[in-house]
Each structure stands twice: as C-alpha cells, then as structure tokens.
Amino acid sequence: MKKYVIGLDYGTDSVRAVLIDTENGSEITSSVSYYQRWKEGKFCNPSANSFRQHPSDHIEGLEKTISEVVRESGIPAEQIVSICIDTTGSSPLPVTSDGTALALVPGFEENPNAMMVLWKDHTAIREAEEINTLARTWGGEDYTKYEGGIYSSEWFWAKILHISRADAEVKNAAYSWMEHCDYLTFLLSDHKDLATFKRSRCAAGHKAMWHESWGGLPSEEFLNRLDPSLGALRGRLYTETYTSDEIAGYLNEEWAAKTGLTTKTIITVGTFDAHSGAVGAKVEENTLIRIMGTSTCDIMVASQEAIGSTTVKGICGQVDGSVIPGLIGLEAGQSAFGDVLAWYKDILMWPVHQVMMHTESISEEQKTKLAEEMEAGLIRKLTLEAEKIPLSDSVPVALDWVNGRRTPDADQELKAAISQLSLGIKAPHIFKALVNAICFGAKKIVDRFEEEGVKINKVIGIGGVARKSPFIMQTLANVLDMPIVVAASDQTPALGAAVYAAVSAGIYPTVQEASMKMGSAFEAEYQPKAEEVQHYRELMQQYQKLADFVEYNTKLKNNRKELQNS
Ligand SMILES: Nc1ncnc2c1ncn2[C@@H]1O[C@H](COP(=O)(O)OP(=O)(O)O)[C@@H](O)[C@H]1O
Numbered sequence: 058m059k060k061y062v063i064g065l066d067y068g069t070d071s072v073r074a075v076l077i078d079t080e081n082g083s084e085i086t087s088s089v090s091y092y093q094r095w096k097e098g099k100f101c102n103p104s105a106n107s108f109r110q111h112p113s114d115h116i117e118g119l120e121k122t123i124s125e126v127v128r129e130s131g132i133p134a135e136q137i138v139s140i141c142i143d144t145t146g147s148s149p150l151p152v153t154s155d156g157t158a159l160a161l162v163p164g165f166e167e168n169p170n171a172m173m174v175l176w177k178d179h180t181a182i183r184e185a186e187e188i189n190t191l192a193r194t195w196g197g198e199d200y201t202k203y204e205g206g207i208y209s210s211e212w213f214w215a216k217i218l219h220i221s222r223a224d225a226e227v228k229n230a231a232y233s234w235m236e237h238c239d240y241l242t243f244l245l246s247d248h249k250d251l252a253t254f255k256r257s258r259c260a261a262g263h264k265a266m267w268h269e270s271w272g273g274l275p276s277e278e279f280l281n282r283l284d285p286s287l288g289a290l291r292g293r294l295y296t297e298t299y300t301s302d303e304i305a306g307y308l309n310e311e312w313a314a315k316t317g318l319t320t321k322t323i324i325t326v327g328t329f330d331a332h333s334g335a336v337g338a339k340v341e342e343n344t345l346i347r348i349m350g351t352s353t354c355d356i357m358v359a360s361q362e363a364i365g366s367t368t369v370k371g372i373c374g375q376v377d378g379s380v381i382p383g384l385i386g387l388e389a390g391q392s393a394f395g396d397v398l399a400w401y402k403d404i405l406m407w408p409v410h411q412v413m414m415h416t417e418s419i420s421e422e423q424k425t426k427l428a429e430e431m432e433a434g435l436i437r438k439l440t441l442e443a444e445k446i447p448l449s450d451s452v453p454v455a456l457d458w459v460n461g462r463r464t465p466d467a468d469q470e471l472k473a474a475i476s477q478l479s480l481g482i483k484a485p486h487i488f489k490a491l492v493n494a495i496c497f498g499a500k501k502i503v504d505r506f507e508e509e510g511v512k513i514n515k516v517i518g519i520g521g522v523a524r525k526s527p528f529i530m531q532t533l534a535n536v537l538d539m540p541i542v543v544a545a546s547d548q549t550p551a552l553g554a555a556v557y558a559a560v561s562a563g564i565y566p567t568v569q570e571a572s573m574k575m576g577s578a579f580e581a582e583y584q585p586k587a588e589e590v591q592h593y594r595e596l597m598q599q600y601q602k603l604a605d606f607v608e609y610n611t612k613l614k615n616n617r618k619e620l621q622n623s
C-alpha cells in the first residue's frame with residue numbers, strides 16, 4: 058500500500074498544507090489559507106512593534122487546508138499516515154490548564170495580550186535586556202550560552218515576562234504558555250495531558266534556553282529573580298523535549314471528523330519553519346541553508362565532534378537535534394530581508410494611497426486598479442532598473458536593520474540608515490543600496506560562522522526571495538563570493554515537515570535518508586562573478602563603517618538614557 062503524509066507550514070501571513078508521496082517527495086495536492094483577522098490588521102500596532110495573531114486564524118486554516126488536500130487528492134484516508142506541523146517562532150501563546158488558547162476563553166477574545174505573540178513582535182526589548190543582564194551577573198549558569206550569548210526580545214521568556222507585567226488579567230488567567238508549533242500539534246493530538254505532552258526540542262532549545270546540561274529550562278531561582286510568575290510557570294511547562302522524528306500522539310476524534318482523516322493518523326512532534334525548510338532542502342554538514350523571505354533564517358547542522366566545545370557567539374543557538382536528530386542544529390538570521398524591500402515599496406506607495414486615492418479626476422475603479430498594479434509591479438520595475446546601474450555609478454550606502462538586528466549579536470534596538478544621498482540619486486539607486494545592505498547583512502552571518510570554526514562549503518537558498526529575485530541572488534553570490542543553488546520547491550518548509558512525518562511513521566529510518574529521498578530538487582545556480590566580487594568587497598567596507606557608526610551612537614544614546622534614569 059502506497060503511503061502519504063501531510064506537512065503543514067504556518068508562515069507569517071498564511072498556512073499551507075502539502076500532501077506528499079513518501080516514495081519520492083512529490084506533491085499530490087496543496088492548499089493555502091490566509092489569516093483573515095491578521096490580513097485586516099487586527100490586534101496589531103506596528104508603530105509599537107506589537108504583532109499578535111488570533112488563534113482562530115490558525116485553527117480555521119488548519120481545518121481548511123488539511124480537509125482540502127485530503128479531499129482533492131482523492132487518496133483514501135487510511136493511506137495518509139502521518140502529519141507534522143512547522144510554525145514561525147518564537148511565537149508563544151498563553152493557554153488554560155486543558156491547553157485551550159486563552160484568546161478563545163470568554164472575556165479574552167479581543168485582548169491582544171491573550172493571543173499568539175508573533176516572532177517579529179519586539180515589545181519585549183527591555184525584558185530581553187533584563188534577562189541578558191541577569192544571566193551574566195547572577196553568579197549561576199549563563200543560560201544564554203547555547204543561544205549565542207545574547208537573549209533576544211523575539212524569544213519565549215522575554216515575551217512572557219513582558220505580557221505578564223503589562224497585563225495582570227492575562228498573567229493570572231494563563232495556566233501555561235506554549236510555542237505555536239506545540240499548541241497546534243496538541244490541538245490535533247489525542248494526547249491531552251499538558252504536563253507530559255511532547256514539546257519541540259527545536260523550539261525549546263533555540264528560544265527557551267532549554268539545555269540537557271542544566272536539566273532543561275533555566276532554574277526556578279533564576280526565573281524567580283526575573284519575576285515570581287516566571288518561576289511559578291516553570292513547573293507548568295515541561296522538562297523533556299523531543300525531536301521531530303517522534304510521535305506526539307494520534308489524530309483525535311474531533312479533528313479526524315473535521316479533516317476526513319482517521320484516528321490512526323500519526324501526529325508528529327512539531328518544529329519551526331526554518332529548520333524544517335532546511336530538511337526539505339536536503340541539508341547536510343557544511344551546507345548553509347538560507348530561508349529568504351520576510352526575514353531570513355540561516356540554518357546549518359554539524360556533528361558534535363566537529364563543534365567540540367565551541368559555543369558559536371552571536372547566533373540564535375545551537376541545539377542537539379533541532380534539525381536532524383543526532384546532529385547539532387545551528388540557527389542565525391536577519392530580522393528583515395524581503396521586509397527591507399517591502400518597507401521601501403510602502404514608502405514609495407504612500408503618495409498613491411494618500412494623494413491619488415483622494416483625487417476626484419480619476420474614477421474609484423481606476424484608482425483601485427492603478428494602485429493594485431503599482432503594488433504588484435513596483436519591486437519588479439525597481440529590480441529591472443537597479444540591474445541596469447553600472448558598477449561604476451555610486452549608489453548610497455544602507456543598513457538592513459529596519460527591524461533591528463537578529464544576528465550576528467542580537468540587538469533589536471538598532472535602526473537602519475542610508476548615507477551618501479545626493480541629488481543624482483533616484484529610486485532605483487536606493488533600491489540597489491538596500492539590496493546590497495541585505496546581502497552584506499548575510500555576509501556578516503557567514504563570516505561569523507567561519508570565524509567560529511563552522512566551515513561553509515555550499516549555500517542553498519530557499520523561500521520567496523530566493524525564487525523570485527535572480528538579481529538579489531546574483532548580488533548575494535558576489536558578496537559572499539560563493540556559488541548559491543536555489544531549491545525548486547515553493548513549499549520547502551512544508552515539504553520538510555512531510556519528511557519528519559514520514560520518519561515518525563517509520564517509512565524511513567532516519568531524517569537524513571528521508572530528506573535525501575523526499576527533499577526538493579534544485580532549479581538555479583548563481584556563480585560569483587570575479588570582476589564584481591572585488592567591487593562588493595569595497596562596498597562592504599563602507600557598510601561596515603556605517604554599521605559601526607550607528608551601533609556606537611545607539612549604545613551612547615542608551616547609556617545616556619540609563620544614566621538619566623538612574
Ligand atoms: N520580486 C521580488 N524581489 C525581491 N523581493 C521580493 C519580490 N517579491 C516579493 N519579495 C519579498 O518577499 C518577501 C516575502 O517572502 P515569502 O517567502 O513569500 O514570505 P514569508 O517570509 O512570509 O514566508 C516580502 O518581504 C517581499 O518584499
């Protein structure tokens with residue numbers, strides 16, 4: 058009997074499900090669902106960097122996408138043997154003692170603090186700083202050791218601490234907190250005991266400072282010093298964590314009925330999108346997988362022997378089994394990548410929305426059509442024009458930190474900058490400067506891995522930008538001075554989740570073997586152009602000078618603020 062699996066990938070704006078043939082990884086059907094409330098901008102405050110998502114958006118998407126891929130495939134339910142879910146992270150949400158999302162409890166339906174705190178929410182900068190200071194000074198274990206030495210406001214404890222302080226009602230009503238990937242896996246599973254439910258090693262290790270060497274999560278004493286509510290929460294979280302080749306449970310009756318599947322379907326331990334993306338792109342040692350979309354995640358795997366006792370500084374952690382069981386998974390990334398270009402597009406679209414939309418000489422229908430066409434074609438046109446700018450033309454120097462800096466050395470307070478503007482600079486010059494900036498940000502990550510002894514022989518690009526922009530990929534190959542191949546699959550993270558599902562179902566003995574058989578093919582290769590590599594090396598020095606200047610001044614400003622407050 059042929060066997061099939063389902064991989065689900067919860068991204069920033071939408072969830073997609075793919076139904077995959079386990080023999081060769083081919084996609085039988087797929088389905089996408091956009092988060093409705095999120096699309097309407099509900100529960101967010103971008104100017105305060107507050108990004109929350111209502112769990113109903115995710116639950117509606119879960120039912121729609123799974124039932125659609127099952128129905129449209131026509132494959133009998135008994136042959137669909139396993140499901141695995143990946144999500145963004147760290148994206149935690151408060152839950153009640155039976156694992157219900159707090160935002161589904163009467164009285165909390167409209168409260169953003171009771172919702173899922175999306176990875177890119179930066180409301181917890183102060184709390185992250187507090188965690189860093191305590192970890193370095195309290196005299197006990199430095200729990201940030203395997204998190205690159207710096208805890209980020211994008212992560213689990215900082216977010217919970219922030220919300221617990223900002224909203225006493227949520228603090229008191231929340232029995233526990235779950236990462237998004239664990240919550241959704243729990244929702245599907247028949248295993249309904251929160252205390253023993255198998256939590257993701259990937260999420261716990263990279264974002265919650267879980268490490269075997271200190272007995273799991275940070276000690277109660279450490280957490281109590283941050284806030285007694287965190288100390289109390291520790292005992293209501295978990296002690297063990299599990300890799301995504303393990304079974305978390307079986308599909309429960311409610312969700313079997315909703316999706317058209319059977320209660321024999323395995324529910325695999327959940328994981329993060331970037332890590333499953335790496336598996337979907339056939340990750341192996343000394344290969345850097347770059348998931349290039351809104352943000353980037355840079356994923357590598359290394360054996361314990363190769364890593365030795367090194368703790369790679371300034372990255373988002375090194376975790377045993379977070380990508381492939383038995384290997385150390387390393388994660389780095391940029392808080393904004395495609396988002397830098399999306400930001401610039403929004404700036405350019407301002408007069409369209411604010412001026413053109415209010416002129417009376419054009420009909421409403423024409424206005425909407427024009428705005429939609431511009432919105433859809435702007436980045437493409439800017440790319441075409443930026444490509445034509447000769448290397449000898451001077452372009453501005455820009456930084457990529459519009460959403461802070463994730464790595465190397467997390468600092469979400471940093472802001473971007475553009476320098477060397479003159480009257481001759483046109484929109485495509487600035488676009489080109491921003492493309493250079495995101496590629497230089499990537500080079501800083503590659504350099505950090507190599508400085509710390511993690512050798513990179515190969516770069517694989519996956520995600521929207523890797524597939525949509527040959528211009529960015531060629532610039533990146535020139536900046537890194539390395540060839541880059543691009544995975545052909547549109548749904549590499551979902552495919553990676555399907556790989557995990559196939560292993561938990563016993564179809565393959567290891568994630569490595571399944572990844573090589575089921576992982577994506579490659580569609581394009583970008584070679585560095587020798588004559589351009591030197592040019593980008595020189596530009597990179599200007600990027601570095603601007604980066605040093607901005608970082609120095611940000612620190613100076615913060616020190617002054619601290620002095621004034623003390
Ligand atoms: N032609 C393009 N060139 C460069 N960037 C693009 C292009 N089209 C879209 N983008 C960027 O891709 C990002 C979305 O990437 P995608 O991988 O589709 O989404 P996500 O990161 O949410 O999974 C957006 O930030 C957008 O600015």
Ligand SMILES: O=C(CO)[C@@H](O)[C@@H](O)COP(=O)(O)O
Nearest residue numbers: 069145146329331350351352
């Ligand atoms: O940070 C992680 C994983 O650790 C990602 O979930 C986060 O960057 C979001 O990724 P996307 O931009 O949705 O691809």
